[in-house]
Amino acid sequence: MPKAISLALEKLNDRVNKINSLLCVGLDSDFNRLPSQFLTKKHPQFEFNRWIIEQTHSYVCAYKPNPAFYEARGYQGWLELEMTMQYLQSYYPDIFLIVDAKRGDIGSTSEQYLMAVLDKLGADAITLSPYLGKIAIKPFLARKDKVIIVLARTSNPGAEEFQDLMANGKPIWQHVAKQVVTDWNSLGNCMLVAGATYPHELKIIRQIVGEMPLLVPGVGAQGGDLKVVLQVGLNSQNRGLVINSSRGIIFAKDPQNEAKKIQATMKTFLGTN
Amino acid sequence: MPKAISLALEKLNDRVNKINSLLCVGLDSDFNRLPSQFLTKKHPQFEFNRWIIEQTHSYVCAYKPNPAFYEARGYQGWLELEMTMQYLQSYYPDIFLIVDAKRGDIGSTSEQYLMAVLDKLGADAITLSPYLGKIAIKPFLARKDKVIIVLARTSNPGAEEFQDLMANGKPIWQHVAKQVVTDWNSLGNCMLVAGATYPHELKIIRQIVGEMPLLVPGVGAQGGDLKVVLQVGLNSQNRGLVINSSRGIIFAKDPQNEAKKIQATMKTFLGTN
Numbered sequence: 001m002p003k004a005i006s007l008a009l010e011k012l013n014d015r016v017n018k019i020n021s022l023l024c025v026g027l028d029s030d031f032n033r034l035p036s037q038f039l040t041k042k043h044p045q046f047e048f049n050r051w052i053i054e055q056t057h058s059y060v061c062a063y064k065p066n067p068a069f070y071e072a073r074g075y076q077g078w079l080e081l082e083m084t085m086q087y088l089q090s091y092y093p094d095i096f097l098i099v100d101a102k103r104g105d106i107g108s109t110s111e112q113y114l115m116a117v118l119d120k121l122g123a124d125a126i127t128l129s130p131y132l133g134k135i136a137i138k139p140f141l142a143r144k145d146k147v148i149i150v151l152a153r154t155s156n157p158g159a160e161e162f163q164d165l166m167a168n169g170k171p172i173w174q175h176v177a178k179q180v181v182t183d184w185n186s187l188g189n190c191m192l193v194a195g196a197t198y199p200h201e202l203k204i205i206r207q208i209v210g211e212m213p214l215l216v217p218g219v220g221a222q223g224g225d226l227k228v229v230l231q232v233g234l235n236s237q238n239r240g241l242v243i244n245s246s247r248g249i250i251f252a253k254d255p256q257n258e259a260k261k262i263q264a265t266m267k268t269f270l271g272t273n
Numbered sequence: 274m275p276k277a278i279s280l281a282l283e284k285l286n287d288r289v290n291k292i293n294s295l296l297c298v299g300l301d302s303d304f305n306r307l308p309s310q311f312l313t314k315k316h317p318q319f320e321f322n323r324w325i326i327e328q329t330h331s332y333v334c335a336y337k338p339n340p341a342f343y344e345a346r347g348y349q350g351w352l353e354l355e356m357t358m359q360y361l362q363s364y365y366p367d368i369f370l371i372v373d374a375k376r377g378d379i380g381s382t383s384e385q386y387l388m389a390v391l392d393k394l395g396a397d398a399i400t401l402s403p404y405l406g407k408i409a410i411k412p413f414l415a416r417k418d419k420v421i422i423v424l425a426r427t428s429n430p431g432a433e434e435f436q437d438l439m440a441n442g443k444p445i446w447q448h449v450a451k452q453v454v455t456d457w458n459s460l461g462n463c464m465l466v467a468g469a470t471y472p473h474e475l476k477i478i479r480q481i482v483g484e485m486p487l488l489v490p491g492v493g494a495q496g497g498d499l500k501v502v503l504q505v506g507l508n509s510q511n512r513g514l515v516i517n518s519s520r521g522i523i524f525a526k527d528p529q530n531e532a533k534k535i536q537a538t539m540k541t542f543l544g545t546n
Contacts, residue, residue: 028381028382030385066378066382066385068376068378068382068383068385068386068389069382069385071351071385071386071389071390071393072385072386072388072389072393073393074351074352074355074389074393074394075348075349075351075352075355076348078344078347078348078351079347079348082347082348102376102377102378102402103341103375104375104377104402104404105339105341105375106427106428106429106495107429107430108301108520109301109339109341109342110341112303112339112341112342112344112345113341113344113345115345116341116344116345116347117344120344120345120346120347121347129375129377129402129404130404130434130435131377131402131403131404131424131427131435131436132424132427132429132431132432132436133429133431133432133433133434133435133436134431134434135429135430135431135434136427136429136430136431136432151404151405154379154404154405154409155379156379156380156405156406156408156409157380157408158405158406158407158408158409159405159406159409160406161403161406161407161408161452162403162404162406162445162448162449162452163404163405163406165438165440165441165445165448166440166441167438167439167440167445168438168439172435172438172440172445175435175438176435179434179435222379247381
């Protein structure tokens with residue numbers, strides 16, 4: 001177990017305790033689904049995000065843009081992702097910012113993704129694929145001011161194809177979880193991804209990692225059950241989860257009400273800490 | 274075995290046969306390593322790439338920019354990546370264009386990365402991580418005009434951490450290779466990544482995949498041996514490899530001469546087809 005935790009994890013913990021919420025809103029702001037009033041703006045994705053942030057910030061501990069939805073529009077989209085991140089850092093400096101990049105490349109390239117996401121975009125945390133192993137993502141692991149979130153068991157249909165292959169009596173995703181908690185996390189800056197759509201696996205990951213916080217996507221449009229996630233995923237402090245909904249909130253008829261409802265459910269599980 | 278091959282693979286084959294080269298130049302145009310004369314330009318990475326392309330195009334079958342090196346500069350870098358891709362498509366339409374994005378996300382996000390890389394950037398091929406399984410990357414696999422290059426055994430130190438875990442008597446990277454060749458490749462649009470730094474594994478991948486072309490990074494700065502790669506990696510047609518060097522060429526004292534030397538070595542292995 002690491003002696004300390006990263007500055008960014010402290011930020012997350014403070015925010016969770018302040019507003020009693022584990023909710024992360026995924027800013028997967030698909031240009032083709034934006035309400036028409038934003039399409040005439042100079043920066044449609046940014047303006048939409050700003051609106052979503054105004055509607056939801058009181059209920060969230062984190063925001064999580066996925067770069068794919070911005071890259072799809074080329075450099076213009078990347079500019080609006082930057083604007084969104086700058087806006088969040090300026091106006092809501094206590095909200096935890098995850099860039100859900102799922103990058104995974106050799107060491108010298110990892111340094112570039114690090115500059116892109118942790119420095120230039122100013123994210124507190126980045127999601128990474130484990131496929132290339134620890135050495136490849138060492139530049140990330142060395143950043144004790146940030147959080148590295150490693151994919152263990154993902155939320156998608158078909159996740160089992162390779163993640164569930166059994167090696168030495170346990171599936172690959174358990175090897176990943178074990179390595180991250182026992183070896184990669186020496187600076188106390190790691191988290192894992194465990195999909196809400198696979199609560200059985202989430203429960204096992206909780207047993208493997210102890211108190212380590214988990215990012216749990218898949219509540220909302222992907223069908224994961226919020227209460228089940230809370231029942232099986234919380235750590236011994238009734239904390240340790242960042243539960244994400246993207247489309248289920250941002251494209252809801254009333255995003256504010258949707259976020260509020262989810263936070264209300266969470267509150268009943270969190271108690272006072 | 275698929276009955277047909279994708280249009281993009283035909284383009285690659287035509288180029289290989291036309292110039293007798295399997296060389297791919299990786300446009301990993303690290304801003305901090307650009308020669309000083311480019312730093313005063315309005316678009317330094319693009320101008321550097323244009324110069325590298327002028328120096329090397331006669332000797333290459335493919336170019337392979339890695340988006341990390343552009344994202345590190347934010348939207349300005351992404352713009353110069355777009356300019357580079359547009360330039361290549363306009364002036365060298367018969368050269369195969371790989372964007373080495375190593376993306377891997379759930380299905381709805383894959384659609385966005387597809388728009389970003391295959392449509393907006395106009396790449397012929399994209400590299401993808403296998404970790405989320407086939408269903409997650411179905412939007413890519415459905416594109417019979419393009420090529421999907423799946424990571425099997427990567428070139429980096431530490432690649433073995435998860436890729437070499439043994440399941441049912443064989444390592445994960447062999448499971449990936451087998452699945453891609455027997456199941457994912459029904460439209461004849463798949464390739465695999467096999468690192469030049471692990472020739473033993475490259476040889477086995479060749480045995481598993483038959484004639485399927487392989488992208489082989491790791492020659493040059495990473496230390497892979499070109500002749501060994503050619504000896505163990507070529508298919509029965511003396512083809513089937515795209516061998517990449519990035520830093521070893523683009524930051525060489527004389528990039529043209531470096532590319533020329535590599536192509537000369539390749540020629541002796543290719544014979545006439």
